[in-house]
Amino acid sequence: MSKNALALYHKKVFITGATDGIGKETALMFAKVGATVCIHGRNPKKLAATMQALKDANPRGQFFSYQADFSSLEDVRRMANEFLEDHQSLDILINNAGLYPDNRVITQDGFEQTLQVNYLSAFLLTKTLLPLLEKGNQPHIINMSSIGHKFVWNSIKNPSDSPFFWRWVSYCRSKLLIVAWTIELARQLENSNITVNCLHPGIIRTKVIRILPLSYGSSVPSGAKTVFDLATNPKHAYTTGKYFERYKMTQPAPMALNKKLQKNLWRASHNWAGLMIESEDDEAEQEQA
Numbered sequence: 001m002s003k004n005a006l007a008l009y010h011k012k013v014f015i016t017g018a019t020d021g022i023g024k025e026t027a028l029m030f031a032k033v034g035a036t037v038c039i040h041g042r043n044p045k046k047l048a049a050t051m052q053a054l055k056d057a058n059p060r061g062q063f064f065s066y067q068a069d070f071s072s073l074e075d076v077r078r079m080a081n082e083f084l085e086d087h088q089s090l091d092i093l094i095n096n097a098g099l100y101p102d103n104r105v106i107t108q109d110g111f112e113q114t115l116q117v118n119y120l121s122a123f124l125l126t127k128t129l130l131p132l133l134e135k136g137n138q139p140h141i142i143n144m145s146s147i148g149h150k151f152v153w154n155s156i157k158n159p160s161d162s163p164f165f166w167r168w169v170s171y172c173r174s175k176l177l178i179v180a181w182t183i184e185l186a187r188q189l190e191n192s193n194i195t196v197n198c199l200h201p202g203i204i205r206t207k208v209i210r211i212l213p214l215s216y217g218s219s220v221p222s223g224a225k226t227v228f229d230l231a232t233n234p235k236h237a238y239t240t241g242k243y244f245e246r247y248k249m250t251q252p253a254p255m256a257l258n259k260k261l262q263k264n265l266w267r268a269s270h271n272w273a274g275l276m277i278e279s280e281d282d283e284a285e286q287e288q289a
């Protein structure tokens, strides 16, 4: 076994949205190298089928499954607390769950569904699991963004306030927020051992791109490989706060680099998720705002 393969054998990874597409394929890749794989899904039947696929891929592997609908913050909180009870540490968190909306849905929490499922739930889950990541071995957070984040502008407000809805814009905005959040989270974690990066995996043939012609895009394993590489390649061990397009570190949209937007998003996200801001710097800035 190579040194890197041996290191992966001892890793524990948690992948959200692991019941289909890129997330499921990434979970299989980690299972095959012997990592402990924790999967999240919203559909119990799909979760059971994915658990079986993981066991088939590695009968000796250690696997855990967690169910939560990311359009409910209560569900995300419950799942995160279950995870905290079950585990002492976490090495890799892959915030992969995402949807491309069919229409405008306002959740019970009062948010436009794409914002909540693609961004806010990942924010809440990550924040809650940080104490476990702090105890991890070279811990990494990977957030799934999209190249689509470059095609929109954003202001920090809950789009449920707006009567206008265009699903492409809604999707891309959620992905822009992910990039801005990734950069701010990296800044907040700069004195810790945790790295956080975000990624566009390519245009991959999954149900997320169902609006495009069937033949368009790359295979699901080719998308999953980009995630697996960013999470495990030793050359990225200390890289943090960066955006990747497939394997290449790339400049994100200028708006994602806007520090004011990042700071405003940080505050708004805590507020939306019902969380307190702990950092003294942020509290000082909050008072000045």
Ligand SMILES: NC(=O)c1ccc[n+]([C@@H]2O[C@H](COP(=O)([O-])OP(=O)(O)OC[C@H]3O[C@@H](n4cnc5c(N)ncnc54)[C@H](OP(=O)(O)O)[C@@H]3O)[C@@H](O)[C@H]2O)c1
Binding pocket: 016, 017, 018, 019, 020, 021, 022, 023, 041, 042, 043, 046, 068, 069, 070, 071, 095, 096, 097, 098, 099, 117, 144, 145, 146, 147, 200, 201, 202, 203, 204, 205, 206, 207, 208, 209, 217
């Ligand atoms: N495919 C692409 O070309 C592409 C490009 C850029 C970025 N991405 C991003 O890559 C990530 C994975 O997408 P994919 O292409 O693999 O799509 P996918 O096959 O549809 O997988 C999405 C995963 O998210 C889960 N999910 C959706 N809505 C959820 C909800 N309300 N609560 C909890 N889980 C939910 C899905 O659960 P079910 O199995 O129950 O549906 C599934 O496990 C997404 O963040 C996507 O935006 C994809």
